[in-house]
Amino acid sequence: MLPIDAAAHSSRWRRRHPVDKAVLGLGLTVLAISLPPWPGAALVLVSALVLLLGPAGVPAGRLWRAYRVPLGFCVTGALTLLVRVGGPGGFVSPAPDGPLRAGELLLRTSAASLGVLLFAFTTPMSDLLPRLVRAGVPAPLVDVALVTYRMSFLLLDSVRRVHRAQAARLGHTTRAATWRSLGGLGATAFVRSFDRAARLQTGLAGRGYDGALRVLVPEARVSARFTAASVALLVALAALTFVLERPLS
Amino acid sequence: MSGTVLVALRDVSFAYEDGPPVFTGLDFEVREGRTLALLGRNGSGKTTLMRLLSGGLRPYGGELLLSGRAVRHDRKGLTALRSTVQLVVQDPDDQLFAASVGQDVSFGPLNLGLPDAEVRARVAEALEALDIAALADRPTHLLSYGQRKRTAIAGAVAMRPRVLILDEPTAGLDPDGQERLLATLEGLRAGGTTVVMATHDVDLALRWADDAALLTPWGAHTGPAAEMLSRRDLLTAAGLRLPWGVAAGLFLRARGPAYAADAGPRTPEELAALAALPECGERRPD
Secondary structure, eight states: HHHHHHHHOOTTTTTTTTHHHHHHHHHHHHHHHOOIIIIIIIHHHHHHHHHHHHTOOOOOHHHHHHHHHHHHHHHHHHHHGGGSSSTOOOOOEEEETTHHHHHHHHHHHHHHHHHHHHHHOOHHHHHHHHHHTTTHHHHHHHHHEEEEEEEEHHHHHHHHHHHHHHHHHTTTTSHHHHHHHHHHHHHHHHHHHHHHHHHHHHHHTTTSSOOOOOOOOOOOOOHHHHHHHHHOOOOOOOOHHHHHOOOOO | OOOEEEEEEEEEEEETTTTTEEEEEEEEEEEETOOEEEEEOTTHHHHHHHHHHHSOOOOOOEEEEETEEEEESSSSHHHHHHTTTEEEEESSTTOOOSSBBBHHHHHHHHHOOOOOOHHHHHHHHHHTTTOOOOOGTTTTGGGGHHHHHHHHHHHHHTOSSSSEEEEEETTTTTTHHHHHHHHHHHHHHHTEEEEEOOOHHHHHHHOOOSSSEEEETEEEEEHHHHTTOOOOHHHHTTTTTOOHHHHHHHHHHHGGGHHHHHGOOOHHHHHHHHHHHHHHHTTTTO
């Protein structure tokens, strides 16, 4: 299971309406992008971390396993700002204000990522996808997302099994064998996906599938208190940022 | 065999594209309130037969009857059929598509156009019947194989079918899982559902089913399970063996006249009762 998926299902906020969590998580993301990076993005980052590890009940280990991927992209992006290509300093030279700009970018992107992950870590796909249709997203698009979500786990499982079977027959002992096995694995996964899709359609037809994947939307209500508290937090963070705002350098 | 005929195939012929005929002039009946085991060798047409009965395949000859009326393979006809007859396929992953157990089970009832409250009630009832109410919010990709099987069956049960057709439901389950599933099926049968099960397990069929249908190269042969599963000729033609209960019964019958009237035993308890009869007792070593 993906760490983010596991976290969403075990979160204390799992039963909350997705709108509650969207206001808070996406609100933090907007603040991280729009407020001055110091101290705005830093405050957002700390707040999101406290909320995730505290009230939302996301285990730190799971958070780290899922967060390190987007964080890797943030760091990679920031590193490129440290250097300048061409110019008087040579082909590659340290960029003027590079550390400052890299720090700002890292703060902004890592805080914004945590804001998005706050929503993702507390909202299982089963709560979100059926509601997207009500929110105006075209039903066929949501159906594709729903089936892709389910099929991706089946495909991963299938790939793991084939890989294990190949390894057991020494299919990964040499580089040539590995490439040959990977080719076979890709082809098998492709064919199996088509076969699985055809069989799934047959299985669904038996339950009256007519082109639309209708499922029950989990019962939950938008909490006025939670939303109000979220908005209050966002406003407080913005106000605090403007009060404390100082140049980073 | 007693019971009204609910679903029937009359003079049905079927072949897959570019393949030899699977059935030619097949007659087959599913009777209300009975449990029916469908047995045959691999490739004998068990799955094809079940898909014909549930409207998933259209015969090129003959007809499918629901309560005596021919089923039209159009949207209206199939909707009527599928609200009465439900097929659970062998691999649960061919059926489960939703992100959570409860949502997957709700799919069929929602397609019947039922209001949300009614759907929720049916979902709760089906999950309860399959003993998986605690899994309602679990993501389907986190379920064990046995749990996925139960979820797939719950998806069909939530349609409240009068006939539930199961393609090898015990395959891949451990003995405990098999026993739990059989107890569940017994509960469904007690609630009035007619259950048809395809299986290779002759011992299970003898123990569980009222009737058995053996698919041989000469067609389907249906009758009381104890009688059909004692027919060596049909069992051999169907690529099956004698159930151990029947074999034990034959052995015991050979030892005394008291066993002559019985075709069983079907269960260990029946075997124990037979073994306790005087004719057998006199011959047992101390």
